[in-house]
Amino acid sequence: MAFTEDTLPSLEAWKCFVRRLEERYGLREVPRASWLGAQRPDFLSHALQQRVAYLLPAAVCDDLSQKEARFCSISDQSSTEAKVAVPGAIIAAYVGRNLQGPSGGVHGGAIASLLDASIGMATNPRSDPDGYVTAQLVVNYRQIVPLGSYVLALAYVHDREPARRKCYGMSRLVDAGALAQSTDTCALQLQRPLEAARRDTARERVYADATALFVRQRHRPETHGERSLQTAAVNRVESVSGFLGAQARPWRASL
């Protein structure tokens, strides 16, 4: 799939979106050093027929506190990649008519997909996007999501058992209101858990929430010569990072 700069939200749109998120959730630690993005031609773009881009955090987690450091050994290896911490993720999405389920409402499968994807992003380090897969996803649908809404899926990892290849995460889907507008569908991976981000009960309308168990695959499925679309996306980002500036640190892609 061709990648052009047009497929990314503008830098201004991103900045605006991140600023609003910071304000609402007190996410001062959302790193702003790296502005990167890529299309995800697989599950999200297809399912939601929207573009997906990433604002990726700085590649290493030098400044994480001891408590958060346990989130660092995601790949269970003492490689450079193991230092990448992705304990939280946010997806902002526009859910339009193509996702209709009940009349006027968004289909539950699309909602589950968003929640699953956000926890998957929080679970998987960028260097190994195919590592953990969903073993179990439990979704509570609390309110109908009106078609034509902007929503946020706010995910965090709350427990890891690396020896047993298990990782537990949660996510909640909330009304984004004006927060996400103009960003289209996009996603952030955070260096710090969203657990701490207080719930904004005054402004947050919770549509659904989910808990998930992700399990690290023992063996990767054969790709029959095709590279993983996610790995391709990572590589694409590396090539874009040159365009975006020196502060965007490339990382080694796992091929």
Ligand SMILES: CCCCCCCC/C=C\CCCCCCCC(=O)SCCNC(=O)CCNC(=O)[C@H](O)C(C)(C)COP(=O)(O)OP(=O)(O)OC[C@H]1O[C@@H](n2cnc3c(N)ncnc32)[C@H](O)[C@@H]1OP(=O)(O)O
């Ligand atoms: C700019 C851009 C660049 C960035 C791009 C990249 C960044 C983004 C990064 C990342 C984003 C990615 C986001 C992805 C999100 C989507 C994820 C999906 O949709 S995944 C598809 C759906 N899921 C499957 O298809 C799995 C199919 N199932 C399997 O493959 C296996 O069943 C598997 C791996 C889940 C487990 O099988 P076993 O044989 O390897 O492992 P066993 O030994 O059975 O289980 C290990 C432990 O897990 C428990 N377990 C396994 N399944 C369980 C279940 N369903 N319920 C409860 N426990 C379960 C077991 O009881 C065991 O626990 P005990 O060690 O004994 O404590």
